Amino acid sequence: MHTWGRTLTTAGIRDPRLRDDYTRQRKLVAGYKRNAYVAVRLLLPPELVPHVIAATAFMHHTDLLAEESSTDPAGGDDRFTVWEKEVRDGLAVGDSTHPVLRPLLHTASVHPGLREHVERFLAGAPMDRDFGGFADEAGYQRYVDAYSFPAFMLVACLVLSPDADPEDSRALCRSYIDGSQRLDFVNDLAEDLGDGRLTLPEEILTRHGVSRSDLERKRDTPRSRAxxxxxxxxxxRDLLASRSLPELAPPAHRAFVRAFLALELLTNEAALAKGGGVLRESAGPSPRAALGVLLREYRRRGR
Known part of the structure; x- marks a missing residue:
């Protein structure tokens, strides 16, 4: 694995200010999802690594501002509105002074296909900003289409082959993000409810005879576990349906895509094993299991 400085140089990022920006975002992403960050550093070609990190950092920053405004309209909405305008202005001129946006715009200049996904993600962000819950499964699916899917494509468009069949690519990416988003909503239930957000469809709660109060009070009952x-x-099921996604990536990127999917499946298994415990805290794969996935794909990539 290249040193970070050499990685930036290999990616053609030589301007000191840009190098500082990418380095700052790298530290933030490493603290946000450690396993995914290690997979990026270990399994992707160095010339792509800073660009994936910039897209991930932008997604996370936008997501935080959108969630802030949904829980604190008096303060958060202004910050999100300012950010939305700053992003659109940056896209129009191709530059920005913001340390999150500046590297993203540079990445978009190297990977022009990213721009349309930034615009789609930004257009869908109000659905998260104005989030009021889901009445039914259809409401959840609209959220995935408008917000989760464009968010995932910020990174997927950099990793998958531009020559991949568009219909196959969309179907597999859509299946992956449906499974991943549903997993996140279950796994982050305690944190989301603490922020006043119920992310499970009311229709499903009613079907199982579980109330919002049951979840907020962390009642570990047969009904809540079911x-x-x-x-x-x-x-x-949705994650497994996306298993052929690595085939749509260039050979040098496939180890990363396989690891990314495997880590998500491990997280799913950990949440299933934890059962009602996810009402108190999220679940995750053991460090040994996650390391096993990364080492296996690193050796496979080397061969």
């Missing part, structure tokens, strides 16, 4: 198990099993 609810969580059903959601996680659906998540697993």
């Amino acid at each position: 609810l969580l198990r059903d959601l996680l099993e659906q998540s697993r």
